[in-house]
Amino acid sequence: MSASLTLVVLMAVMYAAGVYVMLERSLTRVLIGFLLVGNATNLLIFIMSGRPGSSPIVTGTSGQDMVDPIPQVLMLTAIVINFGITALLLALIYRSWWLARLGDEGDTLTDEHATESPDEADATFRSSSDDDDAIAESLDELERGDGATSDEDTDGRNAQVARPTDAVGRADASAPAAGDER
Amino acid sequence: MTALVPLVVCLPLLGAATALMLGQRRRLQVMVSVLSLAAATVMSGVLLVLVDRFGTAVVQVGGWDAPWGIVLVVDRLAALMLLISALMLLGVLLFAVGQGVVDGDAETPVSIFHPTYLVLAAGLFNAFVAGDLFTMYVGFEMLLSASYVLLTLGGTGARIRVGITYIVVSLVSSLLFLSAIALIYGATGTVTLALIAERMPNLPADIQLILGLLLLIAFGVKAAVFPMSFWLPDSYPTAPAPVTAVFAGLLTKVGVYAILRTQTLFFPDNQFSTPLMIVAALTLLVGILGALAQADIKRLLSFTLVSHIGYMLFGIAIGTPLAMAATIFYVVHHITVQTTLFLAAGLIDRVGGTTSLSRLGGLLKSSPLVAVLFFVGALNLGGIPPFSGFLGKFALFQAGTIVGDPVIYVLIGVGALTSLLTLYALARAWNMAFWRPKKQIKNYTSSMSVPLVEDPHDEGMVLKKTISPLMVGATLSMLVLTLGLTVFAGPIFDLSTRAAANIRSPSTYIDAVFPNGTGSIAESNVGTNFEGGAR
Numbered sequence: 001m002s003a004s005l006t007l008v009v010l011m012a013v014m015y016a017a018g019v020y021v022m023l024e025r026s027l028t029r030v031l032i033g034f035l036l037v038g039n040a041t042n043l044l045i046f047i048m049s050g051r052p053g054s055s056p057i058v059t060g061t062s063g064q065d066m067v068d069p070i071p072q073v074l075m076l077t078a079i080v081i082n083f084g085i086t087a088l089l090l091a092l093i094y095r096s097w098w099l100a101r102l103g104d105e106g107d108t109l110t111d112e113h114a115t116e117s118p119d120e121a122d123a124t125f126r127s128s129s130d131d132d133d134a135i136a137e138s139l140d141e142l143e144r145g146d147g148a149t150s151d152e153d154t155d156g157r158n159a160q161v162a163r164p165t166d167a168v169g170r171a172d173a174s175a176p177a178a179g180d181e182r
Numbered sequence: 183m184t185a186l187v188p189l190v191v192c193l194p195l196l197g198a199a200t201a202l203m204l205g206q207r208r209r210l211q212v213m214v215s216v217l218s219l220a221a222a223t224v225m226s227g228v229l230l231v232l233v234d235r236f237g238t239a240v241v242q243v244g245g246w247d248a249p250w251g252i253v254l255v256v257d258r259l260a261a262l263m264l265l266i267s268a269l270m271l272l273g274v275l276l277f278a279v280g281q282g283v284v285d286g287d288a289e290t291p292v293s294i295f296h297p298t299y300l301v302l303a304a305g306l307f308n309a310f311v312a313g314d315l316f317t318m319y320v321g322f323e324m325l326l327s328a329s330y331v332l333l334t335l336g337g338t339g340a341r342i343r344v345g346i347t348y349i350v351v352s353l354v355s356s357l358l359f360l361s362a363i364a365l366i367y368g369a370t371g372t373v374t375l376a377l378i379a380e381r382m383p384n385l386p387a388d389i390q391l392i393l394g395l396l397l398l399i400a401f402g403v404k405a406a407v408f409p410m411s412f413w414l415p416d417s418y419p420t421a422p423a424p425v426t427a428v429f430a431g432l433l434t435k436v437g438v439y440a441i442l443r444t445q446t447l448f449f450p451d452n453q454f455s456t457p458l459m460i461v462a463a464l465t466l467l468v469g470i471l472g473a474l475a476q477a478d479i480k481r482l483l484s485f486t487l488v489s490h491i492g493y494m495l496f497g498i499a500i501g502t503p504l505a506m507a508a509t510i511f512y513v514v515h516h517i518t519v520q521t522t523l524f525l526a527a528g529l530i531d532r533v534g535g536t537t538s539l540s541r542l543g544g545l546l547k548s549s550p551l552v553a554v555l556f557f558v559g560a561l562n563l564g565g566i567p568p569f570s571g572f573l574g575k576f577a578l579f580q581a582g583t584i585v586g587d588p589v590i591y592v593l594i595g596v597g598a599l600t601s602l603l604t605l606y607a608l609a610r611a612w613n614m615a616f617w618r619p620k621k622q623i624k625n626y627t628s629s630m631s632v633p634l635v636e637d638p639h640d641e642g643m644v645l646k647k648t649i650s651p652l653m654v655g656a657t658l659s660m661l662v663l664t665l666g667l668t669v670f671a672g673p674i675f676d677l678s679t680r681a682a683a684n685i686r687s688p689s690t691y692i693d694a695v696f697p698n699g700t701g702s703i704a705e706s707n708v709g710t711n712f713e714g715g716a717r
Contacts, residue, residue, distance in 0.1 A: 034353055041360050048368035074316055081323045088330055096342045
């Protein structure tokens with residue numbers, strides 16, 4: 001074996017801690033456990049590259065003093081995959097926390113816009129984007145500190161017609177907030 | 183011919199991207215996903231014919247030669263798995279489209295469902311064509327990530343609850359697989375299957391044992407092998423019907439495929455025969471005993487799914503070419519019949535308003551077509567002659583008696599018992615749900631219904647829903663496919679015999695990947711990490 005002992009000890013500690021935390025009931029701890037075990041596995045791959053050496057291809061000149069590049073490639077891929085899964089898990093944990101807080105109601109909560117036709121839904125989104133524009137305008141006014149309000153109404157309407165795609169995103173973002181109010 | 187190999191993986195991925203961009207335009211999106219899966223099906227069919235005729239197809243991705251670059255390999259086994267899984271995916275997709283037409287997409291929101299489903303398909307195909315362990319891992323991760331999304335579709339409380347169990351279990355098995363890859367790399371200095379196959383026999387026996395067991399445990403969790411099967415009957419039935427069908431048919435079989443591939447390539451001497459047999463017997467028994475206690479049809483089917491994985495392990499454990507051929511035939515049979523039955527259960531759910539046996543009745547009168555679909559599928563799964571289930575088991579038992587070990591005779595007994603108990607469980611489901619008149623549902627007393635346990639997540643009676651012709655058509659064509667497996671069992675068994683001969687001699691695989699031999703590949707890294715490594 002020519003790997004660094006520090007890395008091996010670190011890996012072992014991370015595996016142990018990760019498995020321990022993963023066995024807890026709380027989902028956030030399970031996630032932390034997964035992250036620890038995942039990174040311990042990455043370290044394991046790294047340790048498998050053997051003895052240290054100069055960076056491959058860039059500075060290394062011969063096979064003798066280069067470090068093995070393949071484990072680094074494998075590690076990078078594994079890190080990216082772990083990152084994606086972590087994001088998904090976080091979303092699920094948030095969702096499960098949300099359902100737990102609302103109890104059974106969380107399941108039966110109906111979508112306010114479920115029965116609307118596409119046109120009506122569009123109108124809803126448009127009106128909420130009107131609200132956003134109105135708030136933005138009044139904030140602007142506050143900053144400017146003057147009372148010139150004669151033609152801003154028409155300006156606002158033009159602005160929201162020009163950005164219809166923007167409105168959909170905002171309406172989605174406001175949906176959980178509506179649920180929280182119940 | 184080699185251009186088809188990466189295309190089979192890339193086309194569903196491209197379809198997924200296109201479907202995601204067409205999220206607002208449902209008809210176009212449906213068309214894109216159906217077309218890309220149909221094209222993948224045709225391509226895998228062509229691949230199977232070509233590979234069968236001209237031998238293994240090998241693609242060095244990016245022009246990098248085998249041990250350095252990614253290599254994709256399609257031999258007869260991989261091509262057969264590609265074709266059958268593409269057919270299943272296409273059938274279930276049509277069922278889902280039919281369900282979406284009736285339900286207005288509330289259950290399977292098209293904008294998310296179709297792209298995710300296509301990513302699942304691409305991951306599956308990638309795992310089948312992978313020529314190195316790490317590409318196989320990436321394929322597994324692709325299909326698992328997609329399955330996480332599909333299982334928690336809609337985000338209701340029940341689905342999140344079981345979804346998180348499923349995800350954590352899958353993650354642990356993925357990390358085990360990744361650790362196994364790291365250790366194998368340390369021991370052999372490569373992740374290419376063909377090169378590992380050549381270097382593994384030179385390793386000390388104890389290191390071989392550790393690596394083999396790690397791989398078996400990692401794939402065993404995915405294939406739902408006892409005692410790592412507890413997660414499956416809980417998580418599968420909660421998902422929407424088409425999702426459950428595709429999970430049941432295909433996801434566990436990827437695990438079986440991986441076991442089949444790694445065991446035959448890395449451990450051609452079949453060192454793990456005895457532990458595999460014990461595990462196979464326990465999987466068969468525990469699974470089917472679980473099925474006997476279930477009142478819910480979907481849970482019952484999930485338990486039979488776990489149980490029948492045992493047959494495939496049994497075949498792998500015997501390890502003779504005939505046993506391998508029987509295993510491959512059984513995998514193909516089981517994929518089709520299990521998917522069909524889960525789709526039929528989805529139809530029962532809609533026409534009966536529930537899948538609980540204690541509340542179903544009179545379905546034979548009210549919907550005879552669904553009854554026929556379930557009945558023929560159940561007979562096939564139970565192993566009634568002359569269906570393919572009987573033929574697969576018969577070939578398996580025959581391969582066992584030729585070897586003639588006492589342990590194998592015990593296993594044949596367990597297998598026959600499991601087959602009978604499967605038939606009993608399904609016949610009872612048939613009796614209660616279809617044959618029993620509707621008036622008898624209340625105050626029903628029978629010795630059959632005493633041990634039944636209700637689904638813990640049972641939601642009671644829900645609204646009955648109409649079924650569209652497309653849904654029935656999709657299920658019916660799957661059923662016809664299972665019958666086709668029976669009618670054309672001869673040619674298909676010949677094909678699986680040839681596939682088995684392929685995988686039983688690892689040198690065929692190694693020669694296909696390294697046509698000029700492996701002598702020129704420096705073993706610079708081998709043995710640097712383990713004392714007494716392959717050097």
